[in-house]
Amino acid sequence: MGVKDVVQKQYQRLVDSAANLTVLRTPPEGWLRTVRNALGMSGSQLAKKLGVTRARIPQIEQAELSGAATLKSMQAAAEAMGCRFVYAVLPVGTIQDVIAAQARKKAQALVRRASTHMALEDQVLSKEKMAAEVERIAAKLVREMPSDFWSDK
Secondary structure: OOHHHHHHHHHHHHHHHHHHHOOOOOOOOOHHHHHHHHHOOOHHHHHHHHOOOOOHHHHHHHHHHHOOOOHHHHHHHHHHOOOOOOOOOOOOOOHHHHHHHHHHHHHHHHHHHHHHHHHHOOOOOOHHHHHHHHHHHHHHHHHHOOOOOOOOO
16 A cells, blocks of 8 residues: 555545534525524624625525525634534545445446447346446456546546
8 A cells, every 4th residue: 555545545534534423404594594593693793793784694694595605705604603614525425435436337337338349249248247347347446546537438
């Protein structure tokens, strides 16, 4: 295992440990409005702390819901409410799950392509052999991680 592999494993552990901590779902009203309401803070009070007009607060809260809010505005609003802003990109499952899914996808494409050529030569593999071949190729792709691993072609 080389230095690159060790570093990648460290990153994977970091991301996987963060992914295990989150069972949070964004509240229907968004985090900013939910926290503001939980604090009993009016829009005017938050506006004053942020140094913006009262009319700006619904815009900021709506921007969060529509996905148009910037990280900077979210952080500023969180800090104005005495809160900590947390941002993360987390895998569904673990990093190894994401890598394995990509490897399986690439392996299936390779086997499908080869199977087409084999069918033309009347050498079709059974479903079981094709599934075994997909697993074999996927395992190899995970081990070797070729430079085009994340390419969909």
